[in-house]
Every structure is written in structure tokens, then in C-alpha cells.
Amino acid sequence: MRGEILAIGDELTSGRVRNTTSGLAARCLFAAGHEIVAMTTVGDMPALIGTALHTALDRAQFVLVTGGLGATSDDLTNEAVAQALSRPTTLNHEVRAALVRNGVALPNADQKAGGLEKLAWLPAGAKALKPGAGMAGHLLVHEGVPVFFLPGVPHEMEELLADCVLPELRRLDPGGASAPRQRLFKVFGLPETEINRRLVPLETAITGLTVGYYPVYPEVHVSLTLRGVATDDRLATADRAVREALGPFLYGTAADSLATVVGALLRQQGLTLAVAESCTGGRVAAELTAAAGSSEFFLGGVVAYSNVLKEGLLGVPAAVLTDQGAVSIATATAMATGIRERTRAAVSVAVTGIAGPGGGSPDKPVGTVCFGLADAGQTRALTRHFQGKRWQIQAMASQQALDLLRRRLLGLELGAE
Amino acid sequence: MRGEILAIGDELTSGRVRNTTSGLAARCLFAAGHEIVAMTTVGDMPALIGTALHTALDRAQFVLVTGGLGATSDDLTNEAVAQALSRPTTLNHEVRAALVRNGVALPNADQKAGGLEKLAWLPAGAKALKPGAGMAGHLLVHEGVPVFFLPGVPHEMEELLADCVLPELRRLDPGGASAPRQRLFKVFGLPETEINRRLVPLETAITGLTVGYYPVYPEVHVSLTLRGVATDDRLATADRAVREALGPFLYGTAADSLATVVGALLRQQGLTLAVAESCTGGRVAAELTAAAGSSEFFLGGVVAYSNVLKEGLLGVPAAVLTDQGAVSIATATAMATGIRERTRAAVSVAVTGIAGPGGGSPDKPVGTVCFGLADAGQTRALTRHFQGKRWQIQAMASQQALDLLRRRLLGLELGAE
Numbered sequence: 001m002r003g004e005i006l007a008i009g010d011e012l013t014s015g016r017v018r019n020t021t022s023g024l025a026a027r028c029l030f031a032a033g034h035e036i037v038a039m040t041t042v043g044d045m046p047a048l049i050g051t052a053l054h055t056a057l058d059r060a061q062f063v064l065v066t067g068g069l070g071a072t073s074d075d076l077t078n079e080a081v082a083q084a085l086s087r088p089t090t091l092n093h094e095v096r097a098a099l100v101r102n103g104v105a106l107p108n109a110d111q112k113a114g115g116l117e118k119l120a121w122l123p124a125g126a127k128a129l130k131p132g133a134g135m136a137g138h139l140l141v142h143e144g145v146p147v148f149f150l151p152g153v154p155h156e157m158e159e160l161l162a163d164c165v166l167p168e169l170r171r172l173d174p175g176g177a178s179a180p181r182q183r184l185f186k187v188f189g190l191p192e193t194e195i196n197r198r199l200v201p202l203e204t205a206i207t208g209l210t211v212g213y214y215p216v217y218p219e220v221h222v223s224l225t226l227r228g229v230a231t232d233d234r235l236a237t238a239d240r241a242v243r244e245a246l247g248p249f250l251y252g253t254a255a256d257s258l259a260t261v262v263g264a265l266l267r268q269q270g271l272t273l274a275v276a277e278s279c280t281g282g283r284v285a286a287e288l289t290a291a292a293g294s295s296e297f298f299l300g301g302v303v304a305y306s307n308v309l310k311e312g313l314l315g316v317p318a319a320v321l322t323d324q325g326a327v328s329i330a331t332a333t334a335m336a337t338g339i340r341e342r343t344r345a346a347v348s349v350a351v352t353g354i355a356g357p358g359g360g361s362p363d364k365p366v367g368t369v370c371f372g373l374a375d376a377g378q379t380r381a382l383t384r385h386f387q388g389k390r391w392q393i394q395a396m397a398s399q400q401a402l403d404l405l406r407r408r409l410l411g412l413e414l415g416a417e
Numbered sequence: 418m419r420g421e422i423l424a425i426g427d428e429l430t431s432g433r434v435r436n437t438t439s440g441l442a443a444r445c446l447f448a449a450g451h452e453i454v455a456m457t458t459v460g461d462m463p464a465l466i467g468t469a470l471h472t473a474l475d476r477a478q479f480v481l482v483t484g485g486l487g488a489t490s491d492d493l494t495n496e497a498v499a500q501a502l503s504r505p506t507t508l509n510h511e512v513r514a515a516l517v518r519n520g521v522a523l524p525n526a527d528q529k530a531g532g533l534e535k536l537a538w539l540p541a542g543a544k545a546l547k548p549g550a551g552m553a554g555h556l557l558v559h560e561g562v563p564v565f566f567l568p569g570v571p572h573e574m575e576e577l578l579a580d581c582v583l584p585e586l587r588r589l590d591p592g593g594a595s596a597p598r599q600r601l602f603k604v605f606g607l608p609e610t611e612i613n614r615r616l617v618p619l620e621t622a623i624t625g626l627t628v629g630y631y632p633v634y635p636e637v638h639v640s641l642t643l644r645g646v647a648t649d650d651r652l653a654t655a656d657r658a659v660r661e662a663l664g665p666f667l668y669g670t671a672a673d674s675l676a677t678v679v680g681a682l683l684r685q686q687g688l689t690l691a692v693a694e695s696c697t698g699g700r701v702a703a704e705l706t707a708a709a710g711s712s713e714f715f716l717g718g719v720v721a722y723s724n725v726l727k728e729g730l731l732g733v734p735a736a737v738l739t740d741q742g743a744v745s746i747a748t749a750t751a752m753a754t755g756i757r758e759r760t761r762a763a764v765s766v767a768v769t770g771i772a773g774p775g776g777g778s779p780d781k782p783v784g785t786v787c788f789g790l791a792d793a794g795q796t797r798a799l800t801r802h803f804q805g806k807r808w809q810i811q812a813m814a815s816q817q818a819l820d821l822l823r824r825r826l827l828g829l830e831l832g833a834e
Contacts, residue, residue, distance in 0.1 A: 011629055012451040015444025016599070016640065020435065027432025036430040037465060041439070041456040048454060055472065060699060060752065072613035072630045073620075115610050134804075177510075211696075212541035223433075275720075281706025282699030283667040285720040289698025292774055292807055304461040307785050309760055313719070313730070357709055390709055 001173050003057040006049075008068040008077050009152060013043040018251065020193060021066050021154050025161060028222035029064075044068060044076050050084030062169060064161075066154050071116045071292030075271065077149065078123055084105040084170030085142055089122040091164050096120040098132035119327035129164040136361045146172065161188065181231045184254040185222045185242055188403050192220050196243040206238050218396040219258075222246075248323055248412045258402040259287040265409040266297040266347070271375075273405070274345035275301035276335040278352040279347050279369060284396035299343050304335065310352075327352050327364055327373075329381045329417070337379055347408075351401045355393045368395045373408055380408075382417045418590050420446060420824060421473040422456040423466075425485040425494050426569060438483050438571050439585050446481075449583050450596035461485060463492050467501030479586060484569030486553035489535045494566065495540055502559055504541040513537040515549035523633040546581040556585065563589065598648045601671040602639045602659055605820050609637045615662040623655050625783035636675075639663075643677075665829045667721040668820065675819040675829040682826040683714035683764070688792075690822070692718035693731055693752040696786060700815035703741040716760050721752065727769075731755035739801065744769050744781055746798045746834070747791075753789030754796055764792045764825070768818045773808045786814045790825055797825075799834045 005025055006248045011017040022039045029036055037060055051066075056063045068077030082089045096117075100212040104116045122128070124136050126149070129137040140147045148165050150157045187195060192213055199211050199222065208231075210224040224238050243250060252261050266273055275284045282303045290293055304310040306322050316334040324330040335350035353369025359368035367386040372379065384402075386396045407414055422442055428434040446453055454477055459465040466485075473480045479708055485494030499506045505541075513534075539545070543566070546554040552573045557564045557711035557833040560612045565582050567574045604612055609630050616628050616639065625648075629640040641655050660667060669678050692701045698774050699720045705711055717833045724738050733751040741747040752767035770786025784803040788798065803813045824831055 010627070010642075011631055012440070013443055013456060014642075015440050016447075016452075016601075016629075017631060018440045019439065023429070023432050023435045025432070030431045030433075036432075037460070038469065043454070053456065070630075071610045072616055074629055107676060115550070115614065153634075172618070176646040186548075211653075277699075277702075278717075279706075281711075281715075282694075282718075283721065284700030285699030286697075286703050289696075289722060289772075290718075290808065290811070292772075294698075295722060298722055300720040300722035300730070301699075302719055302730070303699065303706075303717040305702075305706060305712060307716055309691075309717040313759065335481070342730065353771075355706075355709075372592040375762075377422055391707065394707070 001061040001169055002035050002037050002059075002147075003016050003062045003064060004037050004060040005058055005064045005066070006052050007039070007041040007066050009041075009335065010043040010074070012041045012067075021157050022244070024154055024158060025064055025066065025150075025380070028158065028166070031180070032404045034062075034169065037344045044074055046080035046083055049080035050075065053081060053084050053147070057142060057147070060145065060174075061132055063147045064165070064270050065147060065149045066157055069119075069149060069151055071118045075118070078118075078121060078188055079214035081140070081147075081149075082123045085123060085140075085144075087126075087140070087404065089121040090124050092120050092122045092126065092128055092131075092138075092274065094127045094131045095122070096127075099349065101132060102134060109379075119170055129160055135160065140163070141393060144362055158327040166288060169373060171278055181226045181235050183239060185224075185246070185250055186252045186254075186256060187220045187246055187249050188218070188221060188251050188258060188399060190220065190246065190249040193220060195220055195246065195249075202238060202241050202245075205241070209234065209238055217392065218399050231270040248407065248410075251406060257287070257290075258293050258406060262402050262405045262409065263288065263291060263297060265406065269409065271409075272297055272299050272344075274339045274343035274348045276339035276348065276350040276372075277301065277303050278305060278310065279307060279334075279355040280351045280353075280394055280398045280401065281395055284349065284351060284401050287398060287402060301343070302339055310335065314342070325364070327370055328353055328370055329370055329383065332370035333374075333379055333381045334372075336381070338378070340374045343363055347373075347405070349401050349405050351397055353393070353397055355390045355397070357390060365395050369400070371401055371404055374409050374413075375408070380414060380417075384416065418478040418585055419452050419454050419476075420479040420481060421454050421477040423469050423473055423480060423482045424456070424458040425466055425497075426571065427459065427460045427491070428499055429458045429484075429514075438569055438574050441480055441571055441575060442483065442567075445575065445578050445583070448596055449586075451479075451586065453604065461491050463493055463497035463500055466494065466497035470498060472500050474559060474564070479562065479589075480564045481582070482564060483574055486566060492535070493495075493693050495535075495538060498566075499540045499746050502540060502557075504543075504557070504559075506538040507541050509537050509543065509545060509555075510537070511548045512545045512555075514803035515545075518549060519551065524743060537614055544613050546577055550576075552577065554581070556581070558578045559688050567715040588747065590748065591625070598643045599657060600652065601643045602635045602641075602663070602667055603671075603673060604663055604666050605635070605671045605675060605816060607637065607663065607666040612637055612639060612663065612666075614704045617663075619655060619658050621678065622658070623651050626651065626655055650664070663747075664823065664826075666756075668823060674707075675816055675823060677708050677824045678706065679819050679826065680708060680711055680714055682823065686826060688763040688826075689714055689716050690760075691716045691756045691765045692818070693756035693765065693767040693789075694718065694720050695722060695727070695752070697768045697770075697811055697815045697818065698722060700811055701768060701818050703768065704815060704819060716762050718760070719756055727752065731759070743780070744771055744787055746787055746800060749787035749789035750791075750796055750798045751789075751800070755790040757791045764790075764822070766790055766818050766822050768814055770810070770814055772807045772814070774807060784810050786810070786817070788818055788821055790831075791820055792825070797831060797834075799831060 036249045126138040126140040210225040310316040315338040340348035350372035356366035495612035543555040543557040625645040627642040727733040732755040757765035767789035
């Protein structure tokens with residue numbers, strides 16, 4: 001179906017907040033086979049909201065409106081829509097009951113009030129999408145065109161889009177064009193241009209295939225989109241070709257992260273892990289603990305940001321720190337073996353480097369990072385040089401540590417020392 | 418002046434590429450005193466481009482069109498505009514000469530060709546903005562309304578905006594409104610609706626003031642925008658009123674984060690810090706080390722994700738873990754004192770809780786988090802209950818730990834145990 005997206009908020013038209021919601025919605029809708037004709041952003045002005053909504057209603061088969069549904073005084077979407085479509089806001093008893101169930105204290109039901117009560121006053125005819133889920137969102141069918149009102153907060157919008165909007169659109173248009181088939185691959189350690197060079201032949205070799213490249217620092221994600229009939233065979237062919245072209249740099253697909261891939265390998269192999277971090281300051285541990293169930297394999301670790309703690313908590317010999325420096329193969333090795341001994345983990349990884357902007361030297365410039373890996377078999381250490389701002393070097397070092405673990409657990413080449 | 422922005426490209430409406438150009442343009446224009454009424458994105462379809470351009474021309478005092486100006490076959494902006502405004506594309510000799518000067522080999526000047534020659538064919542009446550600069554960009558005044566055509570590449574757009582568009586707008590409207598003044602405040606620990614309730618009176622009390630509310634989980638950011646003359650006095654009044662209304666919940670302004678505020682306080686007071694984390698899995702340490710110079714006050718810490726490490730690396734007594742549990746006031750206290758002793762830090766903070774989705778019990782549901790604070794004077798511990806998904810509980814717990822540190826360093830109330 002042909003749709004339009006309308007985003008509402010002064011913070012967007014003043015450029016103070018970047019609108020990531022519309023692009024995310026467009027991507028999800030496109031992936032489900034819909035076509036987005038136009039995306040419009042207007043400020044919190046009822047007249048403009050009304051005009052933009054009418055324009056969208058005139059030419060689209062469905063409309064998505066995001067933002068301005070909250071309980072604060074600058075949230076004007078419902079009032080503006082009520083005016084523009086001559087549908088006065090009315091109290092939605094289902095939403096109100098859900099608010100009360102969630103412990104919100106409300107005044108009498110028959111009087112229109114401010115505050116959270118505002119969330120329950122919707123344009124006449126609107127149906128709440130997911131009452132009680134703790135987020136705004138409703139559907140209004142106006143002159144046959146479904147208009148979905150969703151929160152501007154990206155993760156809330158995404159949840160309602162997946163759970164309510166896409167199923168409703170499918171119901172309205174059961175015989176619609178089949179969705180293009182998409183597959184997403186995640187790559188670490190290869191530049192975008194090199195990935196492009198390796199995959200360019202695929203687009204001519206496989207009919208109807210589009211390859212997309214999305215740098216998601218410090219990774220690159222690659223999408224395959226296939227349209228037409230008999231896509232399964234071509235998708236399988238494309239999948240094999242991508243895997244062959246990218247080899248060990250391809251670490252996973254859509255739902256994976258480097259941390260979840262490492263976690264799955266540790267689980268499979270019945271191993272526990274501990275980490276010792278300096279310049280990444282806890283990022284490796286934070287990545288590993290983002291997924292539920294990480295306590296099955298992740299014991300914990302030490303953030304030895306100061307040299308005193310590298311010595312005190314990890315047992316790095318003072319002489320190593322003095323002679324070789326905190327950023328050295330010897331320190332990374334001692335950190336990895338130190339944390340492994342102290343935690344009795346089966347495997348350990350250590351990171352120590354210079355994230356900048358200060359602290360570099362001609363010998364060890366900003367971006368120099370040493371890694372250590374230890375397990376029952378052996379200990380390995382290596383140095384890498386990264387470019388960029390502090391946050392980029394920290395992100396790159398953290399993902400590099402996870403990728404080294406992944407390669408070690410898979411028995412792949414780790415690269416030069 | 419009131420303007421509109423029109424972005425063109427299939428890669429934007431399919432969500433494959435995130436449109437950062439429109440937001441960047443809006444920010445620059447807003448900062449220069451202009452008001453963006455609407456921002457629209459349409460795909461590479463001439464009819465849609467035409468409609469969107471007419472809509473913008475009807476209501477705006479100027480229009481910015483970005484994207485689709487290049488030399489490849491999917492760059493359709495000039496052709497679409499030529500059709501929509503009945504201004505056939507004509508060869509712009511200035512642009513052509515600049516291309517030749519830049520070493521581009523072109524066919525005879527009198528025939529319309531593809532390839533780079535395409536860059537020189539502009540809608541009749543258009544004037545090149547910066548011929549010879551190696552980037553497309555032109556100005557077309559249509560029925561009195563200036564329409565600026567700029568590249569979609571953000572840094573090119575930004576350069577032409579600053580060098581050509583803003584000066585031209587200033588020339589057209591020399592007596593225009595001065596730029597609005599903005600101030601951004603960051604708030605932790607108060608719901609958005611309560612902040613709104615406290616600040617609503619300001620908008621009526623202070624002429625020309627607009628207050629915006631933006632949840633940036635788990636914080637809320639509040640913007641003040643002031644237009645008109647004598648803004649300095651009113652801004653100072655608004656600033657004082659906001660600080661008074663929000664009290665200790667207001668932790669900083671635009672450039673601050675909770676971690677940088679904590680860092681500045683530690684520096685001022687000459688104190689060092691160490692952290693002991695369980696459910697936040699390294700997030701507190703990662704926040705603290707995101708800013709350069711954090712090694713001046715941050716020593717490091719322990720991520721004691723497993724109970725074995727709480728005992729082994731932090732010295733939490735086994736009896737406490739068995740009798741009170743890992744998520745308890747007693748464990749949080751022992752973690753805080755344990756990390757402080759082992760690192761000799763002046764101040765320490767500890768976090769232990771249940772991030773979920775598993776691991777909860779009727780007694781200690783998912784979202785229960787205990788915090789410990791220790792310094793030379795005393796040790797404090799308290800329990801908080803958070804709602805939401807795993808990542809939200811982890812983010813909330815991490816920011817709560819930093820906010821407790823901030824309050825302790827400022828001598829503010831920490832709240833109930």
C-alpha cells in the first residue's frame with residue numbers, strides 16, 4: 001500500500017532533535033512491501049498539522065502520524081487532528097481504565113483535565129492500539145483511510161508499528177504485492193568500499209537483487225533486497241555468495257550483535273568469560289550484559305582505568321608498567337592472565353589503549369590499543385591502531401575485543417601481532 | 418523568514434539512508450533567526466516533486482530543495498522542477514565553463530548530453546550559487562519566492578547554506594527578526610508531566626517564551642526558546658524560574674551529562690572515584706570514561722556480575738549473599754565499602770539489582786535495584802524500583818547511581834532508603 005508519514009514537533013523543525021523516527025518507520029514499512037510516497041515534518045502548530053494531514057489523506061492509502069501524543073502542554077496532535085477533521089476529542093474509556101490500572105490518579109471521568117488524563121482524550125472514532133502498554137497510539141479511519149497515530153519515541157513507534165500497524169495493513173490488503181524479501185548481514189573489520197567491491201558482481205549476477213550498504217559504526221551492515229517471484233532460490237544463492245565473498249568478516253545476521261555471537265559460542269562450548277578493560281572503560285562488559293541470560297557465561301571483570309588498579313586488582317607487575325608502559329603487549333598479556341586467574345574464568349580478554357584526545361606519543365599515538373586473550377591453552381596479545389574521535393576509538397576497541405573472542409572461539413585467524 | 422525544506426531521494430523514502438541533511442539545514446536556519454514551517458521528503462518521482470514544490474511555494478517565503486542534482490540517471494530534480502514550474506532546462510554557460518575549467522571533457526555546447534554535462538542544464542532563470550566549487554547548487558526566484566537547490570551531501574549543503582543561502586536571505590530581509598535565543602536544561606528523577614506542571618506558569622508569565630519537553634530516556638530535557646527584543650533580561654528571568662521550579666532535579670545544561678557533572682564535582686573537590694557494578698554490567702564506568710580527562714578522578718572498578726566475584730573481588734561476605742541475597746541493602750553496602758577499600762578511592766558507588774526479564778520474585782520483582790555509596794564520612798544504601806525492559810532498567814539504574822553521587826557531592830538529600 002502507498003503511505004505517507006507525518007512527523008510533528010517544534011524540536012524537529014528547529015533542528016534541535018534529529019528525526020530518526022520517520023526513517024525507521026519508512027524502513028520497516030518498505031521491508032513489509034509498502035511504498036512511502038512522502039514524509040513530512042511540521043512544527044507544533046495546529047493549522048500546519050491540519051494542512052499536512054489533509055494533503056496526506058488526499059493522496060495516500062494510509063497515513064502514519066508520529067509525535068505530539070504525550071501529556072505535556074506542547075503535545076497538540078490530538079487537538080489539531082480533532083479540529084482539522086471535525087472530530088472533537090472524546091474520552092476513550094479503554095485508555096482511561098488502562099491509566100487507572102497503571103496506578104495513575106485521575107480526576108472525575110466526566111471532566112476534561114490536563115496532565116495524564118489528556119492521554120485518554122482522542123479524536124472521535126479513534127481506537128487505542130495497545131491500551132495498557134504504557135504508550136500512546138491509536139487508529140482513526142477517516143473517510144476510508146486508516147491514520148495511525150504513534151509516539152515519536154523511536155522504540156515505542158517501532159513496537160506499535162510491528163505489533164499493530166503492519167498486521168492491520170496486511171488485514172486491509174490481504175492480496176497486496178508480496179513484500180520484498182530482505183536479508184541483513186553484519187560485518188566487522190572490512191571497509192565499506194572493500195565490501196562494495198566484493199559484492200558488486202552480485203547485482204548483475206542475480207535478477208532483481210539490490211544490495212544496500214549501511215555503516216553502523218564501527219560495523220558495516222549489508223542488506224539484500226529481492227523482488228519478484230521465485231525469490232527463495234535466488235535469495236539462497238545470494239546468501240551463499242555473500243558468505244563466500246566476506247568470509248570471516250561476516251559475523252552474523254539481523255538479530256545478532258558481536259556480543260550475542262560471542263555469548264552463543266561460549267554457551268555452546270560450556271565456557272565462562274571474564275574481561276579486563278582500561279581504555280574501553282566498561283564498554284566490553286556492558287555489551288556482554290546487554291542481552292538477557294548473559295550471567296550463564298559472563299562472570300564479570302575489572303575496569304582498571306588507573307595503573308594502580310592494573311597492579312592492585314589484576315596483578316600486572318609494576319616493572320611491566322614502568323618498562324613497557326600501560327599500553328603494551330606485556331601489559332595486555334598480564335591483564336588477561338591476571339583477570340583469568342582471579343576469576344577462574346575459562347576465557348579472558350583484556351584491552352588497554354589510548355582513546356585520546358590526550359595521552360598519545362610519537363611512539364604510541366592516540367588510537368593505539370593492545371589486546372590480550374587467555375584460555376586454558378595459550379595466551380595471545382596483539383596491537384591495533386584506530387583512527388577517529390575518542391568515542392570512535394572506544395567503540396572500535398570494544399568491538400575489536402569481542403571480535404577477537406569470536407575468532408578465537410571459532411578457531412579463526414586472529415591476524416598479526 | 419518562514420521557509421520550507423524539501424528533500425528528494427528514493428533512498429530516503431525507503432528508509433535505506435537516514436536523512437540528516439534536512440535537520441542540519443533546519444538547525445542552521447533556525448539559529449540564524451528563520452522559521453522552518455515544514456520539511457518534506459519525497460522519492461525520485463517527478464510528479465511528487467512538483468506537487469511538493471508547489472505546496473511549499475504557496476506558503477513559504479523561501480524554499481530549500483536538497484538532493485537529486487547529480488549526474489547519474491536517478492538525479493531528477495532539475496527535470497522535475499522544469500516540468501512543474503514550466504521552466505525548461507537550459508544550458509548554463511557559467512556552470513559549463515566551470516566544468517571545463519575543472520577538466521571535465523564535454524561534447525558540443527549546443528547539444529544536451531548525459532553524464533557530467535547534465536550538471537550544466539538548469540531550469541530557466543536559475544543562477545549557479547558557487548560555480549567552480551565542484552558542487553551543484555543554484556538559486557531560482559519563482560514568482561518572487563527564492564528557491565535554493567542544494568546538494569544532498571550534508572557537508573556540501575552546509576557550505577553552500579552558510580556561504581550563499583544565509584547571506585542572500587539576509588539581503589532579501591535586512592530588517593528581519595533577530596535569531597531566537599535558546600537554552601537547554603537537563604533533568605533526572607522527575608516525570609515529564611510533573612516538570613510540565615511546574616513550568617506551565619512560565620509561558621504566560623514571560624512574553625515570547627516557548628517551553629519544550631523532550632524525554633531522552635531516562636532523562637527529560639527542557640528547552641526555553643525566546644523571540645523578540647530585550648531577550649537577555651527575559652532569558653535570565655526564565656533561567657532563574659526554571660532552576661527554582663526544578664530544584665535538585667535539574668542537573669545541568671546543554672553540554673552536560675550526569676557523568677560530566679559528577680566528574681566536575683570530583684575534580685573541584687579533589688576526590689577520586691571507584692565503582693562496583695552488578696546489574697548495570699559496566700555502564701556506570703563506561704559513562705564516566707566517555708569524557709576525556711576522566712582518568713583525573715576515575716580509578717576504575719569491578720563488574721561483579723556473578724556472586725563468586727562479589728565475594729572474590731569485592732569481599733562481600735558469603736553469609737550476606739546467602740542470607741540477604743545479592744540484591745539487598747547489605748550487599749550494596751558491602752560492595753561499596755569493598756571497592757573503596759581495594760582501590761583506596763575517596764568515594765565509591767555500588768549497584769546491584771534485577772534487570773530482567775528473568776530473576777525476579779514476588780519479594781524482589783524485576784526492576785528492584787540497590788545502591789551503595791561510601792566515602793570517608795559514612796556509608797549509605799538505598800533501594801529503588803524501576804519499570805521497563807532490560808535496557809531501560811539498566812540505563813535507569815546507571816543514571817540513578819550517577820545522580821546519587823551528584824547529590825552526595827552537592828550535599829543534597831538522597832531520598833528514602
